[in-house]
Amino acid sequence: MTRFSLSARQWSQITKLVSLFCLCLLLVVSCSRSQQVTTISSSSANSLTGNGRITIGTTLNPRTLDPADAYELQSLGLVYNMSDRLYDYEPGSTEVKPQLATALPKVSQDGLTYTIPLRQGVVFHDGTPFNAEAMAFSLERFIKNGGKPSFLLADVVASVKATGEYELTIQLKKPFAAFPALLAFSGVCPVSPKAYEIGKGKFKPNIFIGTGPYKLARYGTDSLQFDVFDKYWGEKPANIGINLQFLTSGANLYNSFRTGAVDVAYLSLEPDQIRSLEASAKKGDWQAITAQGSVVSNLVLNRNQKPLDQLEVRQAIAAMVDRPLMNQRVLLGQASPLYSMVPKTFEVSQPLFKDKYGDGNVDKAKQLLTTAGFSKENPVKLQIWYPASSPIRSLAAQILKAYADKYMDGMLQFEVNTVDGATFYGGIAKSFYPTALLDWYPDFLDADNYIQPFLGCDKGSDAKGCEEGGSQTQGSFYYSETMNKLIEDQRKEQNPQVRNQIFANIQAQIATDVPYVPLWQNKDYVFARKGVSGVQLNPTQNLIYQTIKK
16 A cells, blocks of 8 residues: 655755756656647636636646556546546545446455446547456556556456456455455556557656546646547536646745636645635635545554553553644644544544543553653653654644643653655664654555555564564554454455454554554645635545536
8 A cells, every 4th residue: 555645755855966866857857748748838827717717726746647657646636637447436435436337346255356347438538449458458557567556456456357348357366345445546547558558667657548538638847738528428527628737836826826826726735824715715705625634644653662662651652642732733723633543534433542542641641651660760752753844744743742841740751853755754664763753645545545554564573573564664563463363354354344343443452552643634625716616525635627617
């Protein structure tokens, strides 16, 4: 599953040599793009805002449009809007629904074979017919070309075959009950076999030819244009096209929206900018659309570093954390306190950390530390680490330190440390940090994607902790044979009620063992001008272009 967060992709303190390399690379890419597509200037794109096209402003400039290599929010959001997938989500729901499939998969009794009926009468943007062979080609390309997200399918898929003109059969390496949700991942979409090829590293970052409601019309260095695909099989977009403007900063995005240069502003604004725009929206100046997000933040506790090898110390930290305070001081109320590693997006989520520890429960924290043999004279001293590119996690670390300093009578002392993003994410898996603040952006919407990547361990022991696996990658080094068995059981369980009970057991063990402390779950904010309607987000943070109109 995802091994890093969006913040990991926004490294800041880079050496001069790497900066020079990146500048040269940027110039090469820019020149390459200009040879293939027409660049839209800011003024020409903005001149289209009054003719029925929608102008969307964002700071997220895509690295690639090739779905087999797209693994950042900015790229996946664009791929999502130009493509279809076998399955998709209803806005505001985590339940998958058929899209290019005509029904949910038929699953064999052993949970290894998925048979999927496909929609007929669908064509790609280049006129190539869509069928099972084209879908199989696209899934094989996703796996074999070795792009950033290729492991998502490579880890679980044994083979993909067209077993009929409109029937796809997928054989898994091992049972995986969340597989239909994985097939809703934005990058797992069909692409035209005439336009793409299978081969290691054979990507086409500057084009996109899929089956979705929009086709790529122009791709420039600071803007992008989608036109409506007139042969789209489904409901036509409510607008006549999309212009996307890439702004260089949140401040530029904020000002562009306020001045009317863009119709819709989405990703990424700072908390104070969001608060300002929300206040004006309440006065009727424009619209603020909010949705419960799927991104979560956790405090990682490394059980391989003393004194975090002692259960009572980890539990004391869980008791001390004051989530509502953190939400107000750090996030300006633009998130929800989180009391389970499974976010509230899923019905199976249980707020066991609230039930067991509460918020800011310093008396319980002191009692636990006393039981573990610590005192004012013999305090617990821990470092908190975070990537330098994350101002929000910087504030969160400072709040944790200040709260402990004020209320823990010297029994628990934090030292705040930061490092550049590349070093931070490399050091997590090497046990460099006793505690760390980590964001998580899910690949697909299933509770498994918040559990297995954090708690699963392929190789380990009670003595050494996790040596290979999810918990080693995420920096807790948590090892539990019981947890491994629970994860295996939920992954192969096809009965939703039974599977939900397994997730309940998993959450209960997390609340007791405390390898991580869940902190908050984000909210997503979109701002739209007056007269713009149909602005919706799907649960994976994608803004749905198709429904927007003015």
